Structures are given as structure tokens and as C-alpha cells.
Amino acid sequence: MRSIRKTVRTSNKNAHGRGIFTFATVVLCSTSLIMNGCGAGQAPVAPASEATTPAADSIGERIFLDTRFSEYFATHMTSTNAPLATGDPVVNTVETTNGTLPGPFAGQAMNCRSCHFVTEFQGVAGAGNRTYADFTTRSPIPLTMNGFTNTPRNAMQMVDSFTARNTSQFLHFDGEFATGQDLVIGTMTGRNFGWSPAQYSQAIAHIARIVREDDGSDQLAADRTNSLSYGTLFLGTDARITSDLSLPVNQRVDVTTATDQQIVTEVANCITQYMKDLLFQRDEYGQYVGSPYDNFLRVNHLPQQALAGETRAAYNTRLYAAVLALNNPIYITTADGSFAYHANPYQFGATELAGLKIFLKSATAGGGSNQHAGNCAACHQAPDFTDFIFHNTGVAQTEYDNVHGAGAFVKLHVPSLTERNSSFDLYLPASTNHPNATESMRRAASADNPNYADLGLWNVYLNPDMPNPQMGLASFVCAAGKDCSVDKGLASTIAQFKTPVLRDLEDSAPYFHNGSALKLNDVIEFYINSSKLAQNGLLRNAPAEFANMSISEEDVAALVAFLQSLTEDYDDA
Template sequence: MRQAIAVRRKAGRMMLAMGAMTMLSCAVIIGCGSGTAPSLGGEAETKVTPAADPIGERLFLDTRFSEYFATHMTNVNAPLTTGDPVVATVQTANGPLPGPFAGQSINCRSCHFVTEFQGVANAGNRTYADFTTRSPLPLSQNGLDATPRNAMQMVGTFAPHSGPQFLHFDGEFATGIDLVVGTLTGRNFGWKPTEYDAAIAHIARVIREDDGSSQLAADRSDGLSYGILFKGTDSRITSDILLPASQRIDVTTATDTQIVNEVALCMAQYFEDLQFKHDNFGRYDTSPYDLFLNANHLPLAPLVGETDLAYSQRLYLQVVALNNPIYITPADGTYAYHSFDFKFGALELQGLKIFLKAAASGSGTDQHAGNCAACHTPPNFSDFVFHNTGVSQEEYDGVHGSGAFAALHVPGLSERSAAYDQYLPSNPAHPNASEALRRPAGTNANYADLGLWNIYLNPAYPNPQANIKSVVCATGVDCSVDSGLALTIAEFKTPLLRDLVDSAPYFHNGSAAKFDDVVNHYIAFSALAKAGGMRNAPAQFANMSLSADDLQALVAFLTSITEDYDDA
């Protein structure tokens, strides 16, 4: 849990070369709400922020790790004479905006925004997400000008939960360290699969040769170089950025790989501390929904030993039994960054009931039952695993016609293994792979996006395999054929729904611009699944029974989980 880093560090939070967007507050704490919602029962728990966290934040913002910087730099401490065009603007659904890192090169924050566009019309705050359908790449690679995914929100990704940790929409990374190494050395930073070693060497060079002269270093770490911070013996290092002895390395003697792993350790700590506000009991306490539960003495979190799913079912029974509910109105709180009212009223309550309710299978088609909590399980509003929502099928059929995705040839494990380059993603072990089944649907009918299918049982991604198998082949699931590979077709990780307003557009391909589009998608595809027209339909759709009559209430409820996340 984050505590505010020192006031002296927060005072000088001017972002580097911000172009039209000049102000960015980057000290992150666990309590990130800026509205006036009251606390539920005590102050936010105060814990010392690990020193790796603020160092990781600086690394997250550093624009020198990309292939573009490596190719165009004069030395690692000098600004570029010409910035990478990919960061000159930021793509949004309403047109481009001036890029906050214009004149520089890509960094992690270039796709995971927070307050860079605070107050900007048709943009606003983000929960470490972008504004576009698929994130742009610095260089076109393998016929792709953008990633197959948009930037999944990062806040809450590491929220405590039962079960294994999966990162990215298709689970290719098992840990934050894996994610950092894979991202910094991959195409998101302009590196080709054949350039992995060059990327490692360049990142290590930046760390070794950094002299702490940048404004970023001044704002985040008192002008100290990475080498000084990582060694941890200099008397100028203050306690909040002093790494424990077990995490220190000497960059003058460490290998390139050891240095990159140190970078990854710090950045992973930063990721883990990106959390929505909660109280000293670990309960979320900021959104109108949270205040409604508290005001009506409804359970805010699972009991000790209770699963999130069991908690959601218990919550549903108490919600439907609620008499004379106490509603939350604008008198109870306000939003700082949103124009709609801070409220949880009768319509939001109706939406909550629909959200939690599971329909009785085969007993009607209009039961006002979303069964949403089966996957978006409260209180985190995610089960942190994988499901097929039908989004890939919708995209593919939209190009090739109804039923085309159901008829698409998807190889079994043996065929896929024998023709890796024909089907699977490119990576350092397979730089020439076509990535045919991890692409947006297009004129080439062989291109589709199968999500988790690309990673599961793929030897190029060994680290997450055991954990993926544990959820694919869960109790009661038949994995006897090809160890369940077909069960992963078009599955993607369940995103969190908290502060969902600040991570649009929705789904892995950004195909849903607003909540209405999301709800309408589920109305259509749950019906398609019941009619036998959805490939690899999820079991949860059997207990989903929605109609257009449910749209307004569900949208109202989803809006009520909003808070003012601003990372300051």
C-alpha cells in the first residue's frame, strides 16, 4: 500500500517536455480519490512505500529505453534532436491530441496515461490506460502498425485475490518482472524479435551511463543517477529511495541481464502499488456503490475464508431482501473529474440486482439476470482469469460474415506445434512467425484473434503455463483432448470494472466505445450462445438472461462504481 512519497518531491512535479499538456502529478498513493466521498470507517492504512516504488515510477516515465532512442541518441543523457513521431500525438476516439512526450521517444506512460489529459474535453483522467482501440507501435512490424490489444488499465491489476496472477489480456506474463522485461525488449518499444540482446544491452547502457542530470531524475530522485540509486551506499540517498541491501546491485560490475532485472524489480513494485482507495480493513470505500453498501449495512468484502464468488452470492441475497434502502445522493459526495452526479439510487440498485443475479437455466429469456458477477466478481469486479466474451467472433464475423468465425480452421495442438510460424506469435525464439491467430480481423480470412489460445501450451512462454493450466483444466472441465487447448479459443483476461469510465474504449480491441455498447454486446452474444451460434461459448452465458429493458439500469450501476482516480 502506498504512502505519499515526500512533500518536497511532490512540490516539483513538472512533467518533462509536456508540449500542450504541462502538468502531471506522479506521486502515487493508495488513496487516490479526489472527490468528497466520506470514509467508511477509518483512515486509509498507512504503510511505508518500498523504495523500489518511486524508483520504478521514474523508470516507468523514462523515455530512453526504446529502439528509437538507441538509434537516434548522441549520448544517453542528451535530449533527442528529433523525437519519435509515434509520441507526437495521442490517438483518441475523438481525434488526435498533442502528445505529452512529444520530442522524445516512447515510454510506458505513452500508453498508460493518468492525469496528462486532466480536464481536456473528450479525454480526461485515465486509470493507466490509453484512449484508442489498439495501441500504436513505434515501428511497423510483421505487417502490424498497432498492437493486437489496447492498453489494459493497470490500477488494481495486482489487487489481492485468490488464485494465480496473470498479466495482459492473454496471460503471456506470469509476474510483473516478466511483463517489464518482455515489454521493454519487445515491439511496444520498437525492438524486433531478433533484437532482444541489443535491447538488453541498450537498457543496461542507459542505466550505467545515466548521470542524473535530467529533470525527471531531479523530480523523482534528487538528481541521483540510477547507478547511485541501485548501489545504495551514497549518503545523499534519502530513506524513501534507499533500496534494501538485498535489492542493490553495482551497475559497474553487474551483467546487462542483472541490470535489466533490477529495472524490472523496481517497475514491478510500482505496478503492484497501483491500487484503488480502500480503508484500513482493506475495503473499497470511495465510489457511490461502496457508500451504498456501507449505508445499508451490506457486506463490503468476503469473510475470512469465503471466496469472492460466494461473497457475491451472499451479497445478492441481502440486496434483494433490502427494505427501505438508504440511497446515496450528491449531498453525500462529489466528483472532481466527472460531470455526472455522485449517486446510487433506485436505478443503480436495480442494475446491481441484475448484475448479481444468475438466471435459472432454461426457464425463460427475460429474467433481468446478467450473471455478470460470475466473471466480474465483487469486490474487485474481476475473477482475474479468462473467458470468451464473443468479441473476437463479433469482429471476425463483422468482416467475413455471420458464421465465419465458427467455421474458421483452428489447428489442434499437434498441428499447431508442427507449424509454429504459420499460426503463433513472433518472439525471439520464432522471429518469423506469422502471428496469424493473434491479429485483428481483416481482408485476410486467415487472420483472427484467439487470445489465450496463442499462449497456452506454447513453449516460447514457459513461465505462465502451470498457472494457465490450473484454470483451463479446473475441476469439472474436460481437458482430455489436446489438454484443453480448444477451451482457450478467443478467451481474454477479465478486466476490473472499478472506475471503468476512465478506461474506455472497452474490450481487448476497444470495440465498445461506451457502457451501452458493452451491455448490448452481452445481450446479443448471450442469446447467440444459447442458440448454439457462439464458438467456445462460456458456461456463464447459460445463466445470463438480458434484454434491452435491462440496459439503462446496468449502465447506471456500472457508472456508480466510478471514483476520482488521479495518482496524487
């Protein structure tokens, strides 16, 4: 279930179909699990709390679902508030790794939810709930552009994308966006919505027109905002606006006098608030409570989060020591609860504990070829299970080598900063300033063109058409101890991608930016192979963390069991 402001959303609804937030034992286990303990142990009591949804969240959710902002709607609409005579074919079906499913927005046009699903396929075999992710390797786009029929990557799951961190904010797999507002505007005016780079101004004008002319007459407005128009909601003075839909004065805008850009900024602010409130289950103290793993920590009195002033790395070291010192652990079993949306058992037992130890353990030099040490927490730091920054795990190299042969990626010509800048259209992503760029270094590997590869962060770092994330990226790329003497460290960004959150992985498969791993077993097998490549000097731009990874086939089952213990019942109720 979706939580907000560190509280857990129950299934209670207000008049607008929105949740009324109270803390509850929504882990779908027995009430005693959280409130009174589990098995023979006693868990610390999770305090109750209450909160209401910010008005911008509720309005943002409606915009997130609205199918009128795309290029297809702009081209085919008969009026702003009338349904399309014929919907965009791209939303008629949903691509999955198992084939296609009927599209929940068939007969309409592209919206944000068309790639970031939640409960649309609840209970459907081979699909099920999502954590605002899609089901495929690379997401479809409405129109072919610059040779692209799909996005360069799949839809990264969105839950906890805005969790507090001690790094700069980086959004998308390659850090293209520094803020939620940038992401929203870039998406709604970009190819995901059918707009070409040369159509930015038209896209802005269309979004503003929809907002200005909206009359609140459709079912979505009735379900989400009491049939009030966007203009009425944004102005915030109408007596029909209930308290839960009333924007604070400093968030209001008069769409009759505002510029197109001001209206689009208001749209972006609302969707950003909505995205910020997509959280995994937490208690009042910010501690995660939704998965069997979380409740294993709770009932065994293991540390659940970093102390004030403690780094995440230090917390993970402390957690590992506490886990090793644990005597007579209290396990979470199916007697304590069950999942509503998942077939796997609600449990954290001996196998999961063994997997946790492997996950947290770092290999030591000279310790042997299989130390049962995944060193996973070096990047996937608990309790969020991400460090929010970038690493090259070898996914791009594996994809390229699978097409062009082993060792091909190592030989791939990657231009210097000077060469890249002088040939922008040849290498870098298309933009408003460079609408005809080929994006050769942000493409899936292709047998038809050996120059196509996906270099991830390399496409964004020092890219003059993406100025907003540059300060944060520089602090990461040129952090203490890193060499930025050549090209400001550009080569060190080759094939780096943002570390994903590992919570509720069951609801975000397939894995990696290209969806190349269909199951958790495939993920572990990949790391076994990729870390060996790195240790043998065969992985280009290998991450330092791989030097401390030492796992083999006998570790796969335990690691998969641990990762499954991070599952929770997430929905948008």
C-alpha cells in the same frame, strides 16, 4: 487518487514530488460520508493509517516515465544523457477514438506511460483521466513489424492488476506474462518499444547502458529522485540518498560490476513494485471506499468483502441475498459529494440499485426470456469485479464476423495442437526463437486475409516460447470438471481473454481487448446479443456463464447506471 498499501494517497507532496500517505476522505464527497455516515445512516468508521512509498516504487515510477529505453532512442541518441535532436514520430500524437491529441512526450521517444496514461489529459474534452490505459482500439508501435502497425490489442488498464487473488497471476489480455518482471522485460525489449524479436540482446544491452551511464541530470530525475543517477540509487550507499529513496540492502545492485541482465532485472523489479502499488482507494481493512457503490454498501451495512475462508462466489451470493433483503435503503446523492474529474453525478440511487440486482442475479432454467438476470458477477466478482481468469465473451467472433459475414468465425480453421506445433511460424506469435512468425491467430480480423483472427489465450497456452505462465494456465484450463482429454484442452481456450476489472470504467474506455465498445451502453448491448448467440448454439467456444444470462433492452439503463456507480476520482497525485 492512487492508493498504496491499503491507504489513500492525499495531495501532499514530499521533496521529491511523491505523495505522503495518510488516510483521508478523498472520495470527494462530504466528510460525513465516510467518517460519520451519509444521509440518515451511519457508516462504519474507516480507520486512519499511514504508510510510506517503497523506494523501489519511486525509482520504478521514474523508469516508467523515462523515454530513453526504446530502439528509436538507441538509434538516434547522440549521448546517453542528451535529448534527441528529433523525437520519435509515434509519440508526437496520441490516438483516440475521437481523433488525435498532442502527445505529452512529443520530441522524445517511447516509454511505458505513452500507452498507460493517467493525468496527462486531465480536463481535456473527449479524453480525461486514465487508469493507466490508452484511448484507442489498438496501441501504436514505433516501427512496422511483421505487418503490424499497432499492437494486437489496446492497453489494458493497470490499476489493481496485482490485487491478491486465489488464482495464479496472469498478466495481459491473453495471460502471456506470469509475473510483473516478465511483463516489464517483455515490453521493454519488444515491439512496443520498437525492438524486433531478433533484437532481444541489443535491447537488453541498451537498457543496461542507459542505467550505467545515466547521470541524473534531466528534469525527470530532478522531479522524481532528487537528481540522483540510477547507478547511485541502485547501489544505495550515497549519503545524498534520502530515506524514501533508499533501497533495502537485498534490493541493491552495483551497476559497474553487474551483468546487463542483472541490471535489467533490477529495472523490472522497480517497475513491478510501482505497478503493484497502483490501487483503487481502500481503507486499512482492505475495503474499497472510493466509489458511490462502495459507500452505498458502507452506509447500508452491506457486506463489503469476503469473510476469511469464503470464496468470492460465495461472497457474491451472500451480497445478493443481503441486497434483496434491504429495506428502506439509504441512497448516496449529490448532496453527499461530487466528482472532481467526471461529469456524471456522484450517486447511488434506485436505478443503480436495480442495476446491482441485475448484475448479481443468475437466471434459472425455464424462468423466461427476460429474467433481468445479467449473471455478470459469475466473472466480474465483487468486490474487485473480476475473477482474474479467462472467458470467451464473443468479442473476437463478433469482430471476425463483422468483416467476413455472420457465422464465418465458427467455420474458421483452428489447428490442432500437433498442427500448431509443426507450423509455429504460421500460427503463433513471433518470439526470439521464432522472429519471423506471422501471428495469424493474434491479429485483428482483416478483409485482406481471412486467416487473421485473434484467439486470445489460445496463442499462449502450451506455447513452448512462453514457458513461465504454463503451470498456472494448466491449472485453469484443466481445472476440475473440465475436459482436457484432447490436446490438453487447447480448443477450450479459443477466443478467451482475461476478465477486466470494472472499477472506474469511465477512465478506461474504449472497452474490450479491441476497443470495439465505445460506451457502456455498447457493452451491455453486446452482451445481450452475444449471450443469445451462445444460447442458440451459434457462439464458438461459448462460456458456460452465458446460459444463466437473461437480459434485454429494458435492463440497459439500470446496468449502465450501476457500472457508472463504480466510478472514482483516480489520479497519480
